Amino acid sequence: MQNKSNQGGGTVGDWINDRLPYRQFVEDQLTGYYAPKNFNFWYFFGSLALLVLVIQIVTGIFLTMSYKPSADGAFASVEYIMRDVEWGWLIRYMHSTGASMFFLVVYLHMFRGLMYGSYKKPRELLWIFGMLIYVVLMAEAFFGYLLPWGQMSYWGAQVIISLFSVLPGIGEPLAIWIRGDYLISDVTLNRFFALHVVALPLVLIGLIFFHLVALRQTGSNNPDGIEIKENKGPDGKPVDGIPFHPYYTVKDIVGVGVFLALFFAIVFFAPTFLDLFLKPANFIPADPLQTPEYVPPVWYFTPFYAILAAIPDQVGGVIAMGLAILVLFAMPWIDRHPVKSIRYRSFLYKALLMSFAFGFIVLGYLGLKPATTLYNELALRFTEFYFMFFIISWVYSEPRSRNYYYGAFAIVVALIAVIDLVRDMAGISWIALLVMIAVTAFFLLLPAHTRLNESKPVPERLTS
Amino acid sequence: MMRTIRKLSLSALVLVIAAGSGAVIADEDAVREWRPSAANNDVTNLASLQRGARYYMNYCLGCHSLEYKRYQRIADDLELPEDLALENLAFTGDELADMVKIAMPPEDAEDWFGMAAPDLTLVSRSRGPDWIYNFLHSFYIDDRTVAGTNNRMLDNAAMPHVLWSLQGLQKAHYDEEGSFVGFETVREGRMSHEEYDRTVRDIVNFLDYVGEPIQTDRKRIGFWVLAFIGVFTFLSYLLYKDYWRDVK
Ligand code: HEM
Numbered sequence: 001m002q003n004k005s006n007q008g009g010g011t012v013g014d015w016i017n018d019r020l021p022y023r024q025f026v027e028d029q030l031t032g033y034y035a036p037k038n039f040n041f042w043y044f045f046g047s048l049a050l051l052v053l054v055i056q057i058v059t060g061i062f063l064t065m066s067y068k069p070s071a072d073g074a075f076a077s078v079e080y081i082m083r084d085v086e087w088g089w090l091i092r093y094m095h096s097t098g099a100s101m102f103f104l105v106v107y108l109h110m111f112r113g114l115m116y117g118s119y120k121k122p123r124e125l126l127w128i129f130g131m132l133i134y135v136v137l138m139a140e141a142f143f144g145y146l147l148p149w150g151q152m153s154y155w156g157a158q159v160i161i162s163l164f165s166v167l168p169g170i171g172e173p174l175a176i177w178i179r180g181d182y183l184i185s186d187v188t189l190n191r192f193f194a195l196h197v198v199a200l201p202l203v204l205i206g207l208i209f210f211h212l213v214a215l216r217q218t219g220s221n222n223p224d225g226i227e228i229k230e231n232k233g234p235d236g237k238p239v240d241g242i243p244f245h246p247y248y249t250v251k252d253i254v255g256v257g258v259f260l261a262l263f264f265a266i267v268f269f270a271p272t273f274l275d276l277f278l279k280p281a282n283f284i285p286a287d288p289l290q291t292p293e294y295v296p297p298v299w300y301f302t303p304f305y306a307i308l309a310a311i312p313d314q315v316g317g318v319i320a321m322g323l324a325i326l327v328l329f330a331m332p333w334i335d336r337h338p339v340k341s342i343r344y345r346s347f348l349y350k351a352l353l354m355s356f357a358f359g360f361i362v363l364g365y366l367g368l369k370p371a372t373t374l375y376n377e378l379a380l381r382f383t384e385f386y387f388m389f390f391i392i393s394w395v396y397s398e399p400r401s402r403n404y405y406y407g408a409f410a411i412v413v414a415l416i417a418v419i420d421l422v423r424d425m426a427g428i429s430w431i432a433l434l435v436m437i438a439v440t441a442f443f444l445l446l447p448a449h450t451r452l453n454e455s456k457p458v459p460e461r462l463t464s
Numbered sequence: 465m466m467r468t469i470r471k472l473s474l475s476a477l478v479l480v481i482a483a484g485s486g487a488v489i490a491d492e493d494a495v496r497e498w499r500p501s502a503a504n505n506d507v508t509n510l511a512s513l514q515r516g517a518r519y520y521m522n523y524c525l526g527c528h529s530l531e532y533k534r535y536q537r538i539a540d541d542l543e544l545p546e547d548l549a550l551e552n553l554a555f556t557g558d559e560l561a562d563m564v565k566i567a568m569p570p571e572d573a574e575d576w577f578g579m580a581a582p583d584l585t586l587v588s589r590s591r592g593p594d595w596i597y598n599f600l601h602s603f604y605i606d607d608r609t610v611a612g613t614n615n616r617m618l619d620n621a622a623m624p625h626v627l628w629s630l631q632g633l634q635k636a637h638y639d640e641e642g643s644f645v646g647f648e649t650v651r652e653g654r655m656s657h658e659e660y661d662r663t664v665r666d667i668v669n670f671l672d673y674v675g676e677p678i679q680t681d682r683k684r685i686g687f688w689v690l691a692f693i694g695v696f697t698f699l700s701y702l703l704y705k706d707y708w709r710d711v712k
Contacts, residue, residue: 076531079532079586082676082678083537083677089676247708247711250700250703251704253700257693257697257700257701261697264693265690267686268683268689269683280589280591283590284590
């Protein structure tokens with residue numbers, strides 16, 4: 001134990017600590033870092049996202065050892081990994097399952113932020129870094145999906161890149177610049193490979209670093225939405241806080257166990273996950289001459305894809321899709337209500353947020369299905385509701401006069417009506433229009449006449 | 465030798481259809497209703513896989529390669545002795561370590577069938593076992609096609625009914641509205657319906673295995689991995705409870 005170093009007393013630990021102050025780091029970041037004691041289920045997903053990141057990087061490195069990034073060799077090299085590389089199938093399934101689980105975990109993590117108002121002051125930057133991570137993660141997944149060079153890889157990339165080309169003027173040159181060619185080719189595959197395995201992982205790790213630094217600066221929010229730093233004991237520690245280590249380290253390990261059980265159940269027993277994680281058509285090598293009948297995106301893109309497809313106009317669709325993502329960045333400035341947690345917000349706000357989550361899932365489902373008249377109508381209406389969520393959140397930010405609610409109602413209904421007028425009149429479903437107006441009335445007229453939009457009192461101390 | 469036999473057998477198919485099609489008499493009682501159904505194959509059934517491999521080598525390999533699959537791996541997984549495997553499996557002087565390639569040059573295939581037959585290594589993953597099962601059950605006589613037969617699962621399939629000598633030949637029946645009802649056997653094959661059904665299931669089973677050779681092992685290993693994670697999670701839960709005893 002007492003390995004004396006040449007320059008006098010101390011342990012190996014002392015020797016290292018004199019040169020690398022790791023004890024200070026552990027003290028600052030783990031044992032001396034106080035977190036609220038009431039974290040619930042929803043607070044597992046940050047550490048789980050870190051776990052999935054590690055899984056993706058480690059399995060990714062092993063995949064790279066046998067993968068060949070060329071149009072001639074890519075597909076066969078993936079089959080080589082699945083068949084001839086020792087444990088290659090496991091590595092590949094872990095990576096493909098990990099991609100989907102990454103999004104699942106991140107969506108739940110984001111929804112937690114929405115529920116407990118974690119984006120609000122003082123955590124705006126933390127949220128922005130989260131959103132940047134999310135956007136880069138989408139790009140990372142998009143580049144990675146081309147690499148197996150199957151039919152879905154090829155045509156999926158084709159569809160997404162062609163979104164850029166509808167932009168007036170710069171569109172076509174931009175698409176060519178992304179592809180490096182007039183169509184998706186070996187050149188495209190090579191650059192996507194470089195971006196997927198080197199560039200974006202570096203960016204991602206950098207952003208996650210800043211995400212965590214920002215988190216340590218403000219400290220975590222919690223299910224009650226109460227700042228524990230505002231209530232410190234005589235020792236200067238938050239009364240309702242507990243040291244992150246060992247309390248949350250042992251707790252997060254339980255979360256890791258449950259998550260890994262789910263993760264490996266999929267990897268070993270349902271690696272294609274009902275054709276959602278790995279698509280049948282991607283077991284056919286890419287063929288630039290044969291367009292598949294239907295090219296649905298992977299499930300984690302489908303909510304936004306449904307928004308894109310819901311808008312009859314191509315340029316409009318692309319703009320709506322971009323806006324749907326961008327508007328989330330502005331969340332801290334849209335919802336400025338002083339009560340953070342959903343626990344103490346009004347009945348109407350709860351209903352609004354739950355409907356938003358439900359609508360997002362419905363959009364995700366619609367994006368997987370080939371278009372029909374009914375599905376198109378639904379996609380458009382849920383797209384309208386998606387954007388309405390932000391408007392109503394903004395209206396709910398503070399108490400408003402009765403006339404204010406009436407005005408907001410009139411404006412939203414007018415917007416919906418204009419959208420219906422602009423699109424093909426024959427396509428309008430009157431029932432759907434009436435439902436939309438009823439929903440708007442529910443959220444914007446009830447606050448004018450009932451007390452359903454009143455928040456509950458926020459307690460002084462954490463509840464449980 | 466085998467190739468010649470197969471070629472002869474296909475030419476015979478064309479002759480039989482040409483001779484027989486005029487003489488087909490519609491007999492409503494003989495119509496068997498048919499609709500796609502599940503293959504219900506079992507990739508853990510070794511005997512079925514061995515039979516399926518043999519059928520595949522005899523009836524399909526003439527046109528369809530398995531270009532990501534090695535003879536060696538088939539021999540190992542299906543527990544075939546190597547020399548027997550070589551004799552049974554490889555007609556083309558291939559080594560055991562070689563991939564399962566076909567002898568027919570693609571240009572020939574395109575001359576004969578209008579297209580090269582696709583590789584089938586992954587067809588069980590792209591089409592699914594059920595689809596292949598129904599595909600092999602639903603060839604019927606159709607003299608408007610080049611092959612002389614058509615297929616319910618793949619309209620205007622360029623593939624001829626290569627198993628006709630086993631199944632026989634069948635004719636499609638439609639109701640007044642023109643929707644499909646079922647098949648009528650117009651020429652008996654060497655096998656009964658049950659035997660043919662089993663044969664098709666064996667082939668499908670083999671292709672299912674070829675599509676993902678690891679699938680049986682995967683599930684076996686997965687059981688132990690999950691058992692380990694279960695124990696790990698339980699212990700970590702006890703640890704968590706212990707640490708959190710004093711947190712109010
Ligand atoms: C690779 C992806 C990500 C990783 C590794 C990650 C990691 C973490 C970790 C470890 C925490 C603390 C533990 C927890 O609160 O669960 C956290 C908190 C947080 N993250 Fe993330 N995160 C990721 C993506 C995102 C995204 C996409 C957003 C939202 C746009 C986001 C927003 C937040 C917020 C607001 C908090 C504070 C929550 C609170 O205190 O209530 N994060 N993140």
